[in-house]
């Protein structure tokens with residue numbers, strides 16, 4: 293299926309505030325696109341408009357040359373004629389139908405002959421690893437299995453576009469992890485285009501080929517996951533993507549001692565102007581021997597929080613608390629004085645936009 297394009301899409305409900313504002317988005321053929329953002333940012337509304345479940349109040353949605361919505365031309369294609377499969381957070385399986393019958397349901401509606409129906413349902417259930425529960429009823433399955441059956445029901449129809457709205461939200465941590473890997477495999481095997489709504493940045497980073505971060509109905513950035521992490525377009529994306537979040541140090545006129553120290557380092561390099569804020573990711577704040585070119589300060593260790601494979605350390609650096617995350621064991625104890633350093637900072641201007649180029653300390657990711 294060709295590229296899905298949204299141009300100038302807006303949506304307001306009953307004349308109220310805009311749930312989605314002037315959205316331009318290209319979803320390339322075969323992409324795994326995650327719409328990521330906090331609750332209420334317009335992700336679900338965007339997905340529902342692509343599905344045809346909501347009509348935009350302005351703009352155009354097209355798949356290749358085929359226009360699905362055009363407010364200007366008064367054009368609207370209903371959901372069943374869009375050739376897209378949908379799975380929502382509250383996946384409704386028919387309780388009176390067996391797993392197999394549930395998965396065959398969509399095929400039956402499309403008048404697929406019985407033998408082919410059976411084969412495709414079985415293949416889809418194999419794909420999501422619930423084929424052994426084929427003859428059970430939904431009430432006899434765990435939440436995770438039900439979720440997989442909902443996915444199989446959609447996959448059996450073999451849509452070129454899969455639209456998924458927080459489909460893993462009801463699963464426990466282990467199943468979520470398993471299903472993420474599963475969805476990634478299904479995407480690679482089927483070649484389908486997937487649009488996936490989530491507010492979980494880890495989910496987006498681990499599965500997507502493209503991440504679209506939204507806030508307050510507006511697209512903040514569209515990028516490949518690691519680019520988004522390494523080069524966030526603005527403060528919103530910088531703070532939303534990454535866990536623990538990036539520390540942002542304001543560099544206003546009444547600045548903290550830490551801000552002053554960072555600023556001296558930044559502006560000591562030729563060509564660097566004073567930013568309005570400086571961001572440091574916890575994993576970029578290091579506690580080992582600093583290279584000469586890095587910014588460094590002495591710090592007091594306030595707390596060490598081991599988490600199995602990583603150590604989070606709360607530090608007091610001059611007059612400010614900062615968190616460092618280390619993936620090698622931290623020997624320091626509370627009360628110790630250590631040296632912390634970084635050579636990876638993100639500089640933001642007064643509008644919150646990340647300053648594009650910052651020589652010598654530009655994040656390499």
Ligand SMILES: Nc1ncnc2c1ncn2[C@@H]1O[C@H](COP(=O)(O)OP(=O)(O)OP(=O)(O)O)[C@@H](O)[C@H]1O
Nearest residue numbers: 305310311329330331332333334335336337338491
């Ligand atoms: N049917 C509706 N009627 C009125 N307002 C709505 C409707 N659906 C959504 N909204 C509003 O539109 C905005 C965007 O909602 P939307 O559901 O798209 O956000 P979201 O990012 O998917 O959030 P969540 O993660 O909580 O589902 C919100 O302010 C919401 O209150």
